[in-house]
Amino acid sequence: MGQITLEKVTKSFGDVNVIPPLDLQINEGEFVVFVGPSGCGKSTLLRLIAGLEDVTSGAIKIDGTDATNLPPAKRGLAMVFQSYALYPHMSVRKNIAFPLKMAKMDPAEQERRVNYAAKVLNLTDYIDRRPGQLSGGQRQRVAIGRAIVREPSAFLFDEPLSNLDASLRVNMRLEISELHNSLATTMIYVTHDQVEAMTMADKIVVLRAGNIEQVGSPLELYRNPRNTFVAGFIGSPNMNLFSGAAAAEHGAATIGIRPEHMDLSTETGTWKGVVGVAEHLGSDTFLHIHETGLAEMVTVRASGEFAVKHGDTVYLTPQADKLHKFDKDGLKIA
């Protein structure tokens, strides 16, 4: 259960074509992350799968059966919304039980499932409170609880962590990953945060303007970005992309090198530059190098103890096997 196939799915709002024909296969039990800059159609794609938007053309199959025209409730999917969308006038218990009540489930079974979800999500102490009395993280867990009691064939998450503060976000990220491990249900997760995508996904789908730029495991995308967009989007800090003379030397229109794949020296190297800002993170230091003649700014990772200061001259040497070459259309040269 939990296999979703999109076949030539398109979506237009009036004259605006948001999703051009798109094919995607999501396998059972996978944690799939849709990632892309805002406005790339990732939320729309999720809503198409959920059935909250109608597809303009194409077909959506869930577990092999055509679900294109099924109403959302009949698709067997559960969704966690960005705003959590809890029902403010109902207690946590009633919120979680709502989908079961709508399905006219036996009250004893409802009770059992709600208690189980509350236990899994550490909500037992708050079960009779209302959403207004809960913190952001607790509300998030109630929203997840409301999704898991239905035992859906797949979970859909629409940027669920974007309203939480940084430390809570890291915690919830772990909790969702663990939930995926214990339930082994298909999960589709939308985010614009590539760190969330890298840490949680089995499979990342990188979207730009409704197009799928690349699909693959986090490390596949990191090691072998198919084009300059994916190269620039995956990885933190972003990959350095150079065009012009430096690229021509390697027989490419654009070359890319990650900040962590350059050797840094104060004496000798391929490229020469001047240190601008140094961001000290403790374990690492990210240096912004200017006046290299390659790009306005080059980011490079140095060890935490590398001692340079603003205005120093440094030399950079790319690790040859980690250099990415792209042709004039931005596509990777093998």
Place this chain on the structure above:
Amino acid sequence: MATKASRSAARIMIAPAVILLLGWMLVPLIMTLWFSFRTYLPLRGGDQGWTGFDNYVRFVSSSSFWPSIMTTLTIVVSVLVITVVLGILLAMLLDQPMWGQGVVRILVIAPFFVMPTVSALVWKNMFMDPTNGLFAHLWRFFGADPISWMSDAAMPSIIMIVSWQWLPFATLILLTAIQSLDGEQLEASEMDGAPLLKRFYYIILPHLGRAITIVILIQTIFLLAVFAEILVTTGGAFGTRTLSYLIFQRVLESQNIGLGSAGGVYAIILANIVAIFLMRIVGKNLDN
């Protein structure tokens, strides 16, 4: 800055408003109480001194007292039910995106700006007149005998007129409430398997709870004192004599200020009983 000087300055500055409002309320109240214990017949000897509770006993023992209470309550409850139910439906309708939304909303609110006397006269003469009214023409078009609204269906007529006036108010308050409903909640309930009616019952209606409470409380205050609509239509005949109309008749038609004042005190008591009941029933919606 809450210094001693600024606090006393603040007190001095709000004093005129407080004194004016207190005077506005207290002077008529005390005068009503005062007159209710006196025999005061302006055209038959003027103020003739204390009578104790005679006015109160006479007002209650009159055969028109209990019917007038029932009429008042019937009008209040009927208008409340009609305006709240239609108000919710209209608000949901107006919340839908449509062409000319701004104009439609202004048109819907318009009846509220028409003075009660005027609207009641328009209804009486243009719609409900048994020979020339629009309803009479409509009835005849279908071959039915026109209803003589003001005599045969006096109460429904009054209720219809008053509801028409108050529907815009209810719609307006409920529309603003409905607009504040989070769309994701509706989508979440849709995914949770709630069909349209259940979404309405479990999501929209509870969300509107507070707005409905406010509509009910505010309207009740004004509906208990409905007067102009009755004066210009039935003149209190055909079972449309409300408590406030009865008081008006005692004071102006019977020229008995003492008796009317006693009625006024009963009206205060009735309003308070209604208010306590309402707060008991719907007041908890205003908490949190």
